[in-house]
Amino acid sequence: MDRGYSENLDLNRVPTPCFVIDEGKLKYNLKILDDVQKRSGCKILLALKAFAMFSVFPLLRKTLKGICASSPHEARLGYEEFRREVHSFAAAYSETDIKELIPLSDHIVFNSFAQWNRFRSLIEKSGRKINCGIRVNPEHSEGQVSIYDPCAPGSRLGVRLKDFDENALPGISGLHFHTLCEQNSDALDRTLKVFEEKFGQFLYQMQWVNFGGGHHITRSDYDVDLLCNLIIQFRKKYDLTVYLEPGEAVALNAGILVASVLDIVDNHIHIAILDTSATAHMPDVLEMPYRPEVVNAGMPGQRAYTYRLGGLSCLAGDIIGDYSFDEPLKIGTKIVFLDMAHYTMVKTTTFNGVKLPSIALYKPENDKLEIIRSFTYEDYKTRLS
Ligand SMILES: Cc1ncc(COP(=O)(O)O)c(C=O)c1O
Structure with a gap:
């Protein structure tokens, strides 16, 4: 898949929520930019x-x-x-x-x-x-x-x-x-x-x-x-x-945001509540607004099981969008949002005290996943007084 998601990355290794940046994809982009510099x-x-x-x-x-x-x-x-x-x-x-x-x-x-x-x-x-x-x-x-x-x-x-x-x-x-x-x-x-x-x-x-x-x-x-x-x-x-x-x-296409399903509730539609948040972790989804792509998911009704994906904050509109999947979602199912490296990592907030996503670097050449940074209560607290 050409969207910064390496099929080889075993999602069981990724703590959630977590941004995973793909070094191979960054190198791919750099090669194109290098070519532009050299030619022009x-x-x-x-x-x-x-x-x-x-x-x-x-x-x-x-x-x-x-x-x-x-x-x-x-x-x-x-x-x-x-x-x-x-x-x-x-x-x-x-x-x-x-x-x-x-x-x-x-x-x-x-x-x-x-x-x-x-x-x-x-x-x-x-x-x-x-x-x-x-x-x-x-x-x-x-x-x-x-x-x-x-x-x-x-x-x-x-x-x-x-x-x-x-x-x-x-x-x-x-x-x-x-x-x-x-x-x-x-x-x-x-x-x-x-x-x-x-x-x-x-x-x-x-x-x-x-x-x-x-x-x-x-x-x-x-x-x-x-x-x-x-x-x-x-x-x-x-x-x-x-x-x-x-x-x-x-x-571009150099990173993903991996989240997990925490709960599933019903209100006219099945709603999966994730350990991430549109407003705190992907604010452009609401600001722009846009519907991020999700791995192995389609438009509502396109696949057998349709869910609304929502965040864990108090905001009623903390909704990422409606998606369909081939299998029912379960507590713990990992959800992968594509193309999250730019303008997403830099815009996260701790609204509601929601924990910031960890930051990881994936090297596809040797399948190495390094957790660069995890955030704690101190990161939340130190901005407030
Ligand atoms: C002055 C200026 N330079 C560079 C950029 C980067 O733009 P982009 O990330 O769309 O390439 C922006 C984006 O707002 C900008 O305002």
Whole structure:
């Protein structure tokens, strides 16, 4: 199965709930990203907001050139554990943030000229060589879902052309945009046309450009040739370094969440209550919303036994979805949710005091399962007082 689930993994060895990251699948993704870097000459960064399991950073940094951080904490994790380039961007910084970011960051990208003007002297005085950039908003939407569309009218992300202050450019060495979400390179192609039309005039004086994230490069139908051609043309025309900062593509299909059935109740439908939770362990299921794939399960009614899979929290809507199975579920049956490595592990909470899933690494080459981390009462308690 090409979804980060190795059939060889014996689920009896997995304590639940547990995220299991498949090292073989991470390597598969890295090979594709390495190929893109080699063919196009771009530099690829890992977006820590999507995947920040630092025990695998030694593997990731063999290929990826650094990380992009959304906060001083992510920048510090990247600086201490990834030990390659650190690129920081946030919608706004406080003075404390900037003071923390200066010693950690190689690039700092500002979301407005007001922020750049406010903090440039702090950066200049620091004596550190930091590449400063401005995030722009090309006002070209490719996404359908407005919560994931930084170009939607009213967006707070990026400077629009009408507000672009050419006079404030001295000291700025690059431009950044982030407009895509789980998209193919045709969306990048259309975006680049608009980006160039609007901001191309400023690119000749820049040393780098960052095309943001949202490139679904490691998905099987992704057009890698088009991506490489776009980057090559861009580098040739403007003579600058091109950065990509995907998160999801690095860990796509590289991990599962394994849960167990705790109880089965009936209310119009059979409901299996699991030792996991949509709201605490898979919040995107409710936020996006989406229906995660489950191993050996179909749509309701498609197989003999249909169940609603629910979490153990108090939230009435703590429901993952309705699924059907060939066999009846029993207390203790293991349920495997696919593609849980990105934007899930980083978003877990301890709402209701629900125990956080353990984190494990599976190496398919020698069938080794290592439990990297289990969480305790202290992890819950220490965040609250
Ligand atoms: C500025 C920025 N860079 C990179 C990313 C990573 O995007 P993805 O994980 O979709 O590749 C995001 C995602 O929100 C982002 O906002």
